[in-house]
Amino acid sequence: MDTKDIPANVLDPNCPSRVVFQRIGDKWASLVIQVLGGGPVRFSELRKMVSVVTPKVLTQTLRTLERDGLITRTIHAQVPPRVDYELTALGESLLQPLTMLREWAENHVPSILEARDAYDDAQDEAVLGR
Amino acid sequence: MDTKDIPANVLDPNCPSRVVFQRIGDKWASLVIQVLGGGPVRFSELRKMVSVVTPKVLTQTLRTLERDGLITRTIHAQVPPRVDYELTALGESLLQPLTMLREWAENHVPSILEARDAYDDAQDEAVLGR
DNA sequence: CAGTATCCGTCTTGATACTG
DNA sequence: CAGTATCAAGACGGATACTG
Numbered sequence: 001m002d003t004k005d006i007p008a009n010v011l012d013p014n015c016p017s018r019v020v021f022q023r024i025g026d027k028w029a030s031l032v033i034q035v036l037g038g039g040p041v042r043f044s045e046l047r048k049m050v051s052v053v054t055p056k057v058l059t060q061t062l063r064t065l066e067r068d069g070l071i072t073r074t075i076h077a078q079v080p081p082r083v084d085y086e087l088t089a090l091g092e093s094l095l096q097p098l099t100m101l102r103e104w105a106e107n108h109v110p111s112i113l114e115a116r117d118a119y120d121d122a123q124d125e126a127v128l129g130r
Numbered sequence: 131m132d133t134k135d136i137p138a139n140v141l142d143p144n145c146p147s148r149v150v151f152q153r154i155g156d157k158w159a160s161l162v163i164q165v166l167g168g169g170p171v172r173f174s175e176l177r178k179m180v181s182v183v184t185p186k187v188l189t190q191t192l193r194t195l196e197r198d199g200l201i202t203r204t205i206h207a208q209v210p211p212r213v214d215y216e217l218t219a220l221g222e223s224l225l226q227p228l229t230m231l232r233e234w235a236e237n238h239v240p241s242i243l244e245a246r247d248a249y250d251d252a253q254d255e256a257v258l259g260r
Numbered sequence: 261c262a263g264t265a266t267c268c269g270t271c272t273t274g275a276t277a278c279t280g
Numbered sequence: 281c282a283g284t285a286t287c288a289a290g291a292c293g294g295a296t297a298c299t300g
């Protein structure tokens with residue numbers, strides 16, 4: 001990237017990269033998107049699959065994704081209620097870049113973890129007055 | 131993604147996807163990586179290029195990337211001091227998936243912004259008692 | 261079942277000022 | 281030049297309890 005290519009609007013919250021990178025970085029959003037890549041899933045199923053997340057936070061995540069047009073929320077008129085979440089075409093189109101990133105992660109995160117250990121060890125030694 | 135494919139360790143901070151997605155979502159990290167894709171850059175240059183970030187936050191970002199083994203920091207013994215930051219091979223390998231994601235963003239963020247407007251309008255109408 | 265309502269600690273980000 | 285120190289503010293994620 002050349003100097004002149006850096007958008008003057010990096011601070012613009014609507015800068016394309018910022019919008020997407022933020023969503024990717026969201027603690028649960030990417031996981032939900034990848035889960036929904038397998039087809040529609042109802043709320044309670046999502047909860048089971050991502051059992052560490054509380055209903056409040058899961059709902060927040062889903063609402064944000066819905067607002068961004070990445071998933072749809074369909075309420076089935078039943079008793080008990082049933083709500084299905086499903087990727088939109090837009091959401092599905094995100095699956096590929098997301099998968100590429102996940103593959104990069106699986107291939108290279110071991111190196112990152114090693115680098116962290118090495119860095120931390122060097123820091124420790126420095127602190128010990130060496 | 132099938133149910134059984136969901137790693138039981140989503141809460142593991144060392145889960146590959148989590149590590150990378152978090153770094154991508156960092157407010158300045160991805161931008162710095164892409165800037166450094168053009169070759170080594172010294173601290174003051176980075177500051178000018180990303181002029182909205184304070185030195186403290188820029189330093190934080192750089193330290194994190196260095197710890198992760200994505201960039202190197204080289205101090206030149208000069209007066210005045212000069213410090214260059216540069217991508218490692220690991221950092222460079224991240225450039226491609228990052229670019230793919232940025233391209234997806236540039237192509238699809240307009241749709242996301244439209245979706246947000248539509249969603250917000252619908253919400254407003256609902257609030258107005260319609 | 262599918263959420264919502266409250267409350268709260270932590271982590272992140274930034275403003276401002278200072279230093280080797 | 282290349283940072284560090286300190287302080288403050290807000291966003292974020294989560295625990296817990298309750299509801300149509």
